[in-house]
Amino acid sequence: MALLDDSRKRDLLDIDEYAMIRGVLQVSEKHVGDIMIPRSHMVVLELDDEPKNLLDKIIDSGHSRFPVIGEDRDEIVGIFLAKDILKNFKKNNDQKNINISDLLRPAIFIPESKRLDTLLSQFRESRNHMAIVVDEYGGVAGLATIEDVLEQIVGDIDDEYDSKEGENIFDNGNGSYIVKALTRIEDFNDYFKSSLEEEDYDTVGGLIVNNLGRLPNVGELINYRDFKFKVIKSDKRRVSILEVSLHKK
Known part of the structure; x- marks a missing residue:
C-alpha cells in the first residue's frame, strides 16, 4: 500500500487508477x-x-x-x-x-x-x-x-433510480421528484420554494435521519412539513436517494 501511495504522490497514477487499485488491494482485507x-x-x-x-x-x-x-x-x-x-x-x-x-x-x-x-x-x-x-x-x-x-x-454504482449525473433534484413529471439525500437544504429550499431548517442540518438526508431518530428502511414513507419523502435507495450506512412529493392541499 505504501508503494501505491508513493506512486500517487509522484503522479505515476491518476486519481481514478489509484482509487481502483487501492480498492482491489483492500477488498482482500475486508469481510x-x-x-x-x-x-x-x-x-x-x-x-x-x-x-x-x-x-x-x-x-x-x-x-x-x-x-x-x-x-x-x-x-x-x-x-x-x-x-x-x-x-x-x-x-x-x-x-x-x-x-x-x-x-x-x-x-x-x-x-x-x-x-x-x-x-x-x-x-x-x-x-x-x-x-x-x-x-x-x-x-x-x-x-x-x-x-x-x-x-x-x-466506488458507488449508480442504478436506474439514481438521478442523472450532476443533478441533485430530478422532476419525474408526475408530481414527484427524485432527490439525492446529499442535496443541501439550501438548494432544496430554493428549488421547492420551501423553508426547511438549515441551521441544524446540512443535507436533506441528514434532516430526515435526525428527525426520524434512525436510518429509515427502503420504501419507508416520512411525512415532514409540506412534503412526503419516500426512501428509494439506502444501505446500512446512509440514505442515498429519496422520492419527494408535495402534500395535496
Whole structure:
C-alpha cells in the first residue's frame, strides 16, 4: 500500500487508477460483515404474499432480487428475481396465478467472516448475485450482493433510480421528484420554494435521519412539513436517494 501511495504522490497514477487499485488491494482485507446490509434493512418477500402486495413491494423497492421468507426473517426459503415474474406474465397473462414458490431460486448462505475477494470469486463461479449472511449461531445477519462487493473496488454504482449525473433534484413529471439525500437544504429550499431548517442540518438526508431518530428502511414513507419523502435507495450506512412529493392541499 505504501508503494501505491508513493506512486500517487509522484503522479505515476491518476486519481481514478489509484482509487481502483487501492480498492482491489483492500477488498482482500475486508469481510462480509463490513459491507453487508443488516437484516433490519433487508427488503424481503413473504412466501404467502398476495400477488398485488408482491408487485407493490417489487416496484416500490426498485430492487431486482429479493430474499423470500417463511415464518420469520431467519427462515429464508429462496431468492426471487423480479425478471422471473415478467416471464410468468408473458406465459400466463394473469397476475392472480402468480405462485411465488414456483419461481424461487436456491439461496446461498455465507458467514460474516468470509473475505470479500473469496465472495467475489464465489459469485462469479456460481453466477449468483446475492448471498444471505448468517451469524455464528446460524441466524440471518443480513445479505450481501455482488454490487456491494464491486462498490468496494470502483466506488458507488449508480442504478436506474439514481438521478442523472450532476443533478441533485430530478422532476419525474408526475408530481414527484427524485432527490439525492446529499442535496443541501439550501438548494432544496430554493428549488421547492420551501423553508426547511438549515441551521441544524446540512443535507436533506441528514434532516430526515435526525428527525426520524434512525436510518429509515427502503420504501419507508416520512411525512415532514409540506412534503412526503419516500426512501428509494439506502444501505446500512446512509440514505442515498429519496422520492419527494408535495402534500395535496
